[in-house]
């Protein structure tokens with residue numbers, strides 16, 4: 001339905017202009033329409049009536065991407081004013097006149113879509129805010145201290161494109177102190193690995209949007225729904241756990257897209273496809289909870305089977321990161337805000353609240369169960385602070401010079417990922433405190 005309406009609108013638009021536009025402009029319009037359709041992949045709104053039969057598209061979602069790794073014990077660190085019991089998730093954004101922690105046009109780890117400055121975003125107000133927790137100080141990110149800790153260790157970001165967004169932010173933050181070397185990259189940039197030679201420190205990215213085994217919805221390969229195998233693990237990263245000292249898991253967005261769920265060799269349910277496929281309609285919240293629980297239990301099991309290794313390990317779970325489309329994202333909705341929300345100005349939506357809670361509770365439960373094994377689980381609770389940053393997304397600047405085609409042309413907006421530098425750097429600031437605790 002959503003697809004159809006959107007296409008109709010665009011077809012109408014094209015028909016209206018048919019006689020006025022030269023062929024080349026028509027092609028441009030068609031491309032925009034396709035790109036916009038591609039956006040649908042990630043942003044199917046779960047609150048909307050379940051689309052009974054999502055229509056195919058031939059373009060892959062632009063943020064479809066991937067790669068691998070874990071964490072640690074308190075190690076010697078410089079004095080900082082962090083407080084062990086501080087709740088970093090509760091606070092507000094306050095103005096900060098200092099320059100951002102790295103040069104957004106110079107950091108090569110940034111995927112083009114997040115390189116807002118290089119893509120032409122001219123306003124800079126979004127760069128000058130810092131997160132102030134309510135009851136305590138959040139120390140600045142220290143690349144020196146982080147690299148000292150990461151020496152001879154491997155930290156892996158596992159999940160979807162927001163995991164990648166955060167990994168790239170970390171590499172850029174660390175670049176301010178020591179140069180990274182990209183030592184591995186698959187053609188699509190879904191699996192990447194950097195080494196900071198001076199410290200023998202490794203940061204990697206593993207694409208695994210469902211954490212468990214799955215196949216992403218993709219029309220050009222004929223996959224009309226996500227296929228999730230709830231009782232099979234994604235060995236692309238799971239098999240690497242022995243070489244990972246700290247892992248940051250970050251997933252959730254892909255669970256909101258129509259999916260078929262498999263278990264024990266059969267289909268056990270689906271989301272957004274019941275009418276067409278006659279499967280039992282299933283809540284994706286329940287599936288997400290199930291998947292996160294199973295994944296953490298398996299990490300614990302493998303950790304114990306491996307004898308715990310010689311290093312304590314950390315698994316941090318990033319909570320859901322809200323998007324800020326003003327209107328229907330599938331109809332080109334932009335994100336036009338130029339400053340953060342004030343405390344209390346914007347409450348969390350239902351989906352964000354539930355997705356966050358699932359991760360926080362899973363981390364607590366796994367943490368209680370795994371603590372004796374030298375394995376630590378911690379929620380990286382960024383949902384609220386991210387929710388208050390409608391100004392930090394690329395919007396049209398996910399592409400270079402988005403308005404080059406002329407004013408009034410349709411542009412694609414990314415109001416989900418984060419510009420870099422930007423709010424996602426704060427995720428890593430809190431990650432550092434999580435490590436040091």
Ligand SMILES: *[C@@H]1O[C@H](CO)[C@@H](O)[C@H](O)[C@H]1NC(C)=O
Pocket residue numbers: 103104105106
């Ligand atoms: C950022 O890097 C670019 C080169 O990549 C350079 O031209 C620019 O001056 C740098 N900006 C700052 C503030 O250092």
Ligand SMILES: *[C@@H]1O[C@H](CO)[C@@H](O)[C@H](O)[C@H]1NC(C)=O
Pocket residue numbers: 151152153154200201202
């Ligand atoms: C470098 O770090 C890796 C972990 O990422 C470790 O396995 C390896 O032993 C380290 N190399 C040296 C020479 O310490």
Ligand SMILES: *[C@@H]1O[C@H](CO)[C@@H](O)[C@H](O)[C@H]1NC(C)=O
Pocket residue numbers: 278
């Ligand atoms: C849908 O599934 C139910 C239960 O498996 C079955 O009784 C029914 O005949 C199916 N309907 C169609 C149209 O296949």
